[in-house]
Amino acid sequence: MPRSSPPSLWNALNASHDDLFARFLFGATASVALGDLIRGSALDARGEELRGRSVLIATKDQLTAALTLLELDGVARRLVLCPADLSSEYLPFVVEAAGVDAIVSDRTMPVPDTPGVEYFTTSSPKIQPADYDRTTPLRTEWVLLTSGTTGVPKLVAHTLASLAGAIECREEAETIVWSTFYDIRRYGGLQIFLRAVLCGASLVLASAQEPTTDFLIRAAARGVTHISGTPSHWRRALMSPSANMIAPRYVRLSGEIADQAILTNLQSFYPQANVAHAFASTEAGVAFAVTDGLAGLPASAIGHTPDVDMRVEDGSLRIRSTRIAERYLGPQGRVIPDSDGFVDTGDMLELRGDRYYFVGRRDGVINVGGLKVHPEEVEAVINRHPQVRMSLVRTRKNPITGALVIADVVLNAAPESAGNNVRELQQEILLVCREALPSHKVPAAINFVPSLAVAETGKLMRLHA
Amino acid sequence: MTHVSIRSSVMNEMQQVAEEQNKPLAPLVDDLQLLDSGLDSLCFAIIVARLEDSLGVDPFSAAAAEDAPFPVTLGDFISFYENAAK
Numbered sequence: 001m002p003r004s005s006p007p008s009l010w011n012a013l014n015a016s017h018d019d020l021f022a023r024f025l026f027g028a029t030a031s032v033a034l035g036d037l038i039r040g041s042a043l044d045a046r047g048e049e050l051r052g053r054s055v056l057i058a059t060k061d062q063l064t065a066a067l068t069l070l071e072l073d074g075v076a077r078r079l080v081l082c083p084a085d086l087s088s089e090y091l092p093f094v095v096e097a098a099g100v101d102a103i104v105s106d107r108t109m110p111v112p113d114t115p116g117v118e119y120f121t122t123s124s125p126k127i128q129p130a131d132y133d134r135t136t137p138l139r140t141e142w143v144l145l146t147s148g149t150t151g152v153p154k155l156v157a158h159t160l161a162s163l164a165g166a167i168e169c170r171e172e173a174e175t176i177v178w179s180t181f182y183d184i185r186r187y188g189g190l191q192i193f194l195r196a197v198l199c200g201a202s203l204v205l206a207s208a209q210e211p212t213t214d215f216l217i218r219a220a221a222r223g224v225t226h227i228s229g230t231p232s233h234w235r236r237a238l239m240s241p242s243a244n245m246i247a248p249r250y251v252r253l254s255g256e257i258a259d260q261a262i263l264t265n266l267q268s269f270y271p272q273a274n275v276a277h278a279f280a281s282t283e284a285g286v287a288f289a290v291t292d293g294l295a296g297l298p299a300s301a302i303g304h305t306p307d308v309d310m311r312v313e314d315g316s317l318r319i320r321s322t323r324i325a326e327r328y329l330g331p332q333g334r335v336i337p338d339s340d341g342f343v344d345t346g347d348m349l350e351l352r353g354d355r356y357y358f359v360g361r362r363d364g365v366i367n368v369g370g371l372k373v374h375p376e377e378v379e380a381v382i383n384r385h386p387q388v389r390m391s392l393v394r395t396r397k398n399p400i401t402g403a404l405v406i407a408d409v410v411l412n413a414a415p416e417s418a419g420n421n422v423r424e425l426q427q428e429i430l431l432v433c434r435e436a437l438p439s440h441k442v443p444a445a446i447n448f449v450p451s452l453a454v455a456e457t458g459k460l461m462r463l464h465a
Numbered sequence: 466m467t468h469v470s471i472r473s474s475v476m477n478e479m480q481q482v483a484e485e486q487n488k489p490l491a492p493l494v495d496d497l498q499l500l501d502s503g504l505d506s507l508c509f510a511i512i513v514a515r516l517e518d519s520l521g522v523d524p525f526s527a528a529a530a531e532d533a534p535f536p537v538t539l540g541d542f543i544s545f546y547e548n549a550a551k
Contacts, residue, residue: 398524399528
């Protein structure tokens with residue numbers, strides 16, 4: 001990787017010199033050795049019946065999904081990865097748009113009864129002996145679903161080559177055990193799944209039902225060395241009493257803006273770790289990782305990142321590389337890149353000194369009397385206050401300016417606890433904001449809240465006004 | 466709420482916001498033109514939001530909906546709230 005992608009995941013594993021019986025996929029309730037998997041089947045040995053078909057993987061359990069991906073990549077024509085939280089009302093649309101003619105289910109997700117679609121039930125984690133003809137693997141299309149806060153999901157078409165394009169395996173002296181807070185059926189999690197499979201590692205999978213504390217205990221028990229999540233995942237993890245049970249060598253953030261506060265907090269909490277933040281999106285693929293411990297990226301990265309062309313146009317980051325998704329499936333079947341081959345990420349950058357900083361999403365702007373505010377840039381300032389764990393900046397309608405900015409803030413300790421004076425803390429946080437931000441970006445109110453909602457994607461829930 | 470306390474709530478918020486926003490506030494007399502008060506529209510936006518929280522009324526949104534005129538002087542501004550709170 002990346003220049004010569006294997007024909008399939010199975011082929012990559014089969015060609016590796018590792019002891020595959022020493023490499024595992026660790027699920028919440030069961031584990032599977034890769035050595036067993038490449039000589040067997042988690043699909044009752046019926047995988048052969050799925051050859052050349054468009055297969056929807058609809059399971060609640062991540063381990064089941066992981067086993068199915070390994071078994072069917074190179075066999076199925078298309079694999080559609082259905083996140084566990086997809087609303088069942090959209091399943092008929094997904095089935096139609098992706099031409100699904102087979103569904104692999106673990107009978108935990110309600111799947112529609114559709115004519116022409118055959119059902120397969122996984123027996124995972126039980127692996128049965130099976131022998132597929134792997135001599136002519138198909139170039140399986142991988143389809144990821146993205147959804148906004150509401151609405152019909154988009155079906156983003158990738159290949160193993162585009163998904164794995166940023167993965168470079170390094171020689172490591174010690175065993176690698178990857179883990180991720182993400183669901184592997186989302187782009188950020190899938191990257192970690194592929195990294196583990198292609199680069200000789202084991203992988204500890206999260207479970208949607210599992211509290212963060214329990215997941216961290218499980219990851220610690222498996223000796224996790226590398227672990228990834230969104231800044232929101234990490235802020236939640238740092239609030240967990242079991243955060244100090246893991247001692248990772250590598251900590252990765254992606255999916256949201258990594259502000260300086262979370263980078264600094266993680267580095268001091270895990271002093272032995274390399275803390276990196278990466279930029280990727282489902283459509284644009286992985287663009288770059290920043291490893292200097294600072295928020296933003298060096299301006300020189302634009303134009304000097306190997307294999308990735310980047311430009312900033314109308315304030316937003318545009319990306320061109322072999323890692324981008326070519327098109328959406330479905331009624332429009334729209335091509336994703338523009339005529340120059342660039343994907344507009346909708347993520348807004350601001351140049352300060354010799355560094356670019358992400359300030360927010362184009363579609364998340366709050367308009368205060370004609371002046372634009374990105375909620376994320378205000379949150380980054382609020383999060384600098386040592387007593388703040390995380391924050392959400394949102395809009396409040398106003399008859400004079402159209403909107404005002406207000407902030408919901410989660411503190412490290414309850415606001416009423418010893419030494420905390422609510423009013424004083426509000427004033428302190430506002431002071432930090434006034435020093436760093438023009439007045440229209442300073443929140444008109446600071447509310448202390450016990451928690452903030454984080455979506456299944458690992459991102460802070462934002463209700464766009 | 467009495468007229469006296471509405472008047473003092475309005476004056477308090479104006480002083481508070483002027484201080485927070487670092488604006489020199491003109492003496493608060495009834496015939497002061499709001500445009501000459503030293504407060505900008507952001508300040509008034511914050512004042513209106515806070516008065517909505519403390520008094521439970523937002524006469525600006527109501528006036529905008531009815532196409533009624535906005536207050537011009539501080540006296541108008543205060544009676545705007547007094548009338549809305551009736």
